[in-house]
Amino acid sequence: MTDIRELRKVVDRFRSQERKADAAVNLVPSENKLSPLAQLPLSTDYYNRYFFNDALDPGFWQFRGGQEVAEIETDLARGQLRELARAPHVNERPISGLSAMMMAMAGLGGEPGGTVVSIDAASGGHYATADLARRLGFASATVPVARGRVDEERLGQVLRERAPELVYLDLQNSRHELEVSRVADLIKTYSPRTLLHVDCSHTMGLILGSALGNPLDAGADTMGGSTHKSFPGPHKGVLFTRNPELHQRLKDAQFTMLSSHHFAETLALGLAAAEFRHFGQAYAEQVIGNARLFSKLLAADGFDVAADENGHATSTHQVWVKIGDAERTDRFSESLYDHGIRVNVQVDLPGLPGPVLRLGVNELTFIGGREAAVHALAEEFGNARAGVRRDGAGSRRVREQCGPPFYFADIS
Ligand SMILES: Cc1ncc(COP(=O)(O)O)c(C=O)c1O
Structure with missing residues (x-):
């Protein structure tokens, strides 16, 4: 049995890994950081x-623990x-992007046997969508996407x-904005009863920050996804419609697919969203500017x-960067990791067979990374490739170039 001394070691x-994480530069595009307030x-x-x-x-307080702060979810978050x-x-109850996907599909996919169309995973769609549709009793069809189209x-x-019940656009791996309005037009022309849902898990922060177009403006019936990738919120999911x-259909599906909706995280989502309204647009524009600058510097x-x-x-x-075969890519990733810089290796990016770095500058931007930090980051990539300045201080050099964070740093 594990005794208390063992647990103290844990x-x-x-504690020591927390210190490292606090000093690291994380470039995983599916992750972000919670602000002190949202935490x-x-x-x-x-x-x-x-x-x-x-x-x-007032007659339904069967569980009273959340009673005093209920409005932080029902008023503030929503x-x-x-x-x-x-x-x-808005439905703020899903606990992640995949949880939102299940609810959207179950709520909007109609009777068993109907067809759900999603994006071919080989062209950037999420790996789980087609299989999930089948597991929920739907027939699945996929369509390829190229350059967001x-x-x-x-x-x-x-x-x-097939007059599908639902077109579920689940673009995950993409350097391009998804073009939604043409899809909405085609649905109107060929199958007007078909519903259109856009799962913007990856680009949620860029859309809510208005740096990318809002799918609902482009004709989607519903949209949703994760709140912890480009949106700097807790690990949660959300669904929107006009x-x-x-x-109501989404709510009905949610009622039977989810019991614990992770109340504290939902409160965190409310605070993250309230904060985001102050800086969301500046942050989202900076994220895209940083990604472009980073690409340019690395290519140069x-x-x-x-x-x-x-x-x-x-x-x-x-930003996607090919380093070489699996061994070289792994060595490069490890070398950056030794410098506190954490990257994401993917092996199935559309059009790029083999291991590729799938990088995201969302978290770096959130903590205050602007042009100077991006220059420092590109330099560290060069150092790692050349095997120079191997002093473990790469992330420190990048963070020293960061300005004030976008979030409220002082919540005292
Ligand atoms: C389009 C899409 N849907 C769903 C998910 C799954 O999200 P989560 O990991 O929050 O469950 C992702 C994750 O990348 C995604 O890109």
Whole structure:
């Protein structure tokens, strides 16, 4: 049995790794950081509590632990998210992007046997979507995407031949903004009963910060996804719509697919959203500017940065860099890690077989990384490749170039 001394060692390990994490530069595009304000609820008693009475019905306090702060979810979180998405209906209950995906599909996919169309994973769609559709009893069809544009011929054919219940656009790996309005037009033309959902898990912060277009403005019926990738919030999910009937369908699905919605994280989401309204647009624009600058600097230094023929490398937070075979990529990743710089290796990015660094500058931007920090970061990549300045201080040099964070640093 593990005794208390062993557990103390575990605590010590946590503490020392926390110090390292605090000093690190994290470039994983699916991750971000919680601000001190948004982190507050996670160490409160609300972490232990259920909260079901989201209608604030005075006769329905079966679980009372969340009663005193209920409005932080029902008013603050919903209100702020509504404003950010410009959508009167929000469901803040999913616990992650995949949880939101399940609810959206179950709520909008219609009767078993109907067809759900998603993006071919080989062209950037999420790996789970098609299989999830089948597990929920739907038939699945996929359409490829290139440079953010859905293959219109293939989509037109699927719409005409199968009249799907739902087109679920789940672009995960993309350097391009997803073009939604053409998809909405095709649906209107060929299968007007089909619903359109955009899962913008990766680009949520860029959309809510208005640096990328809002899918609801482009004709999507619903949208949603994770709140912890380009959006600097807790590990949660969210669903938005402007249509009350669809909101109810999502709510009905949520009711039977989720019981604990992680109350403390939901409060954190409310605070993160309230803070984001102060700086969201500046942050989102800076993320894209930083990603472009980083691509440019790396390419100028001879790195193999994924780009279109016209040199355009990215319009999102993602930057893709090919280092070489698996061994070289792994060595490079480890060398950066030894310097406190954490990168993400993927092996299935569209059009790039083999291991590739899928980098995101969202978290670096959130903590205050602007042009100077991006220059320092590109320099550290060069150092790692050349094997020079191997003093373990790479992340410190980058962080020294950071300015004030976007979040409220002083919450005392
Ligand atoms: C489009 C899309 N949907 C769902 C998910 C899963 O999100 P989570 O990891 O929050 O469950 C992702 C993750 O990358 C995604 O890109």
